[in-house]
Amino acid sequence: MSKIRTDHDTTTEASSDFGHIVEATPSGVFHPTFPADIVTLIRFSLSQPTPFAVAPRGKGHSSQGQALAPGGIVVDMQALGDGRRTNHRVAVLFDEMYVDAGGEQLWINVLHAALEHGLTPCVWTDYLRITVGGTLSNAGIGGQAFRHGPQISNVHELDVVTGTGEMITCSPEVNPALFFAVLGGLGQFGVITRARIRLERAPKRVKWVRLAYSDVHSFTTDQELLISKRTSGSGFDYVEGQVQLNRTLTEGHKSSSFFSASDLARLTGLTVETGSVTIYYIEGAMYYDEDTAASVDQKLEALLEELSFVTGFVFVRDASYVEFLDRVGREEQNLRSAGAWDVPHPWLNLFVPRSRIVDFDAGVFKGILRDANPVGLILIYPMNKDKWDDRMTAVTPEEDVFYAVGLLRSAVGRGEGDLEQLERENAAVLEFCDRAGIGCKQYLPHHASLDGWRRHFGAKWGRVAELKARYDPRAILSPGQGIFPPAT
Numbered sequence: 001m002s003k004i005r006t007d008h009d010t011t012t013e014a015s016s017d018f019g020h021i022v023e024a025t026p027s028g029v030f031h032p033t034f035p036a037d038i039v040t041l042i043r044f045s046l047s048q049p050t051p052f053a054v055a056p057r058g059k060g061h062s063s064q065g066q067a068l069a070p071g072g073i074v075v076d077m078q079a080l081g082d083g084r085r086t087n088h089r090v091a092v093l094f095d096e097m098y099v100d101a102g103g104e105q106l107w108i109n110v111l112h113a114a115l116e117h118g119l120t121p122c123v124w125t126d127y128l129r130i131t132v133g134g135t136l137s138n139a140g141i142g143g144q145a146f147r148h149g150p151q152i153s154n155v156h157e158l159d160v161v162t163g164t165g166e167m168i169t170c171s172p173e174v175n176p177a178l179f180f181a182v183l184g185g186l187g188q189f190g191v192i193t194r195a196r197i198r199l200e201r202a203p204k205r206v207k208w209v210r211l212a213y214s215d216v217h218s219f220t221t222d223q224e225l226l227i228s229k230r231t232s233g234s235g236f237d238y239v240e241g242q243v244q245l246n247r248t249l250t251e252g253h254k255s256s257s258f259f260s261a262s263d264l265a266r267l268t269g270l271t272v273e274t275g276s277v278t279i280y281y282i283e284g285a286m287y288y289d290e291d292t293a294a295s296v297d298q299k300l301e302a303l304l305e306e307l308s309f310v311t312g313f314v315f316v317r318d319a320s321y322v323e324f325l326d327r328v329g330r331e332e333q334n335l336r337s338a339g340a341w342d343v344p345h346p347w348l349n350l351f352v353p354r355s356r357i358v359d360f361d362a363g364v365f366k367g368i369l370r371d372a373n374p375v376g377l378i379l380i381y382p383m384n385k386d387k388w389d390d391r392m393t394a395v396t397p398e399e400d401v402f403y404a405v406g407l408l409r410s411a412v413g414r415g416e417g418d419l420e421q422l423e424r425e426n427a428a429v430l431e432f433c434d435r436a437g438i439g440c441k442q443y444l445p446h447h448a449s450l451d452g453w454r455r456h457f458g459a460k461w462g463r464v465a466e467l468k469a470r471y472d473p474r475a476i477l478s479p480g481q482g483i484f485p486p487a488t
């Protein structure tokens with residue numbers, strides 16, 4: 001096991017994550033060169049009288065210690081393939097329209113490799129410096145998911161090292177139980193070492209649009225129209241949205257990577273004019289290339305005519321496809337230079353059923369968070385449930401349409417902006433959802449009790465426990481999720 005490092009700097013680095021909330025020191029960090037090294041590690045663990053925990057760590061961009069291994073071994077997935085001059089762990093097959101990507105690969109690398117062939121994956125998370133294995137263990141959602149489903153719905157095949165130390169190739173046809181278990185499986189059943197991901201032809205450019213609303217009804221009606229097939233033409237290729245609380249506009253940044261200072265001044269004016277405590281934006285993107293460049297403006301104009309945003313409050317940027325997809329990468333650079341990236345991130349992500357989104361808005365945005373600290377972002381956008389495969393471990397609400405709501409806030413201050421305050425607000429939001437029977441599910445979930453996990457998985461719980469007993473019976477994998485206590 002010479003690939004294990006136990007020095008202070010290495011273990012300290014693997015003791016925390018993007019959330020900066022939970023800390024847990026591993027005994028060591030394992031640097032595999034080949035997937036077979038992970039097989040060896042897991043078998044070695046199982047050969048011990050008390051097996052040690054093994055946590056694959058992609059980029060460690062979880063918020064609640066999900067990739068930590070207290071007292072166990074963290075697998076630095078990014079070590080796979082290290083030291084080679086070319087990246088042999090991303091291979092695009094043009095004729096078959098797929099890419100084989102190592103589980104440790106960053107999505108930004110997958111993007112660039114696919115683009116060399118004029119191809120692209122169909123669904124993107126907002127941020128691309130996270131790994132294939134990390135997002136497939138959750139779902140991988142973003143503005144394209146309404147049309148293509150989450151990233152887990154766009155995988156043909158996986159190589160997985162199970163918690164029993166076997167390397168298994170699986171797909172919907174071969175070893176389907178493992179395939180569906182691992183997708184959205186929170187790292188509980190195996191380590192993804194390769195994923196075969198569907199590709200489509202890549203566009204060149206994007207009309208990137210934001211539309212402002214002062215009223216939640218028009219906002220959600222338009223979002224739901226945009227993710228349905230009811231728009232004329234093919235509509236937007238990407239649909240997300242944001243809520244701006246009053247204080248974000250009055251006290252937040254005076255310009256952003258999308259809005260100029262004068263745009264933001266107009267939006268602040270809108271809250272005063274309408275007396276609304278919240279402003280909503282739909283964020284849409286329409287892809288185009290040389291063949292469609294001549295008609296894209298006309299197509300966009302026709303689509304905008306079907307929508308009910310506040311007259312005149314439409315903001316359009318023209319961007320390259322890569323510039324658009326990598327937008328949070330630029331934001332990261334800005335936050336890093338402002339010293340605001342490596343701070344606590346008590347993020348709370350929820351899937352809220354469509355029928356209760358207006359109640360959620362009233363209770364949370366206009367209630368609990370009405371005067372909340374403005375640092376961070378609140379995302380809100382709908383997705384279609386029929387694009388999710390219920391055989392997968394990932395869970396969603398029951399309704400045909402549900403909203404992803406991300407309270408993506410940073411604790412950068414003292415007093416009202418500190419971590420405890422934001423955590424109290426998150427707890428109040430969850431309590432409100434419980435009390436009001438909103439029926440939401442957490443995305444990137446964190447539950448402190450077994451009962452919380454049982455309720456999270458609902459009807460899938462029995463199956464999840466059964467699959468755990470089959471693929472990781474000693475419960476050594478990804479202990480930071482806190483679902484299954486290690487077997488003694």
Ligand code: FAD
Pocket residue numbers: 017018055056057058059060061062063066067068077103104124125126127130131132133134135137138139140141142186187188190191192193328444478480481
């Ligand atoms: P890690 O944090 O390293 O690991 C996450 C979990 O997966 C852990 O339990 C770990 O043990 C397990 N794991 C890691 N690698 C593997 C593997 N190869 N096989 C099996 N299990 C593994 N998510 C979205 O869906 N949409 C978004 O738009 C989005 N935007 C984000 C923006 C930012 C700035 C950040 C920080 C996160 C965002 N996320 C988003 C969340 C992100 O997808 C998850 O946190 C994801 O887990 C991060 O990937 P990672 O490689 O850092 O995983």
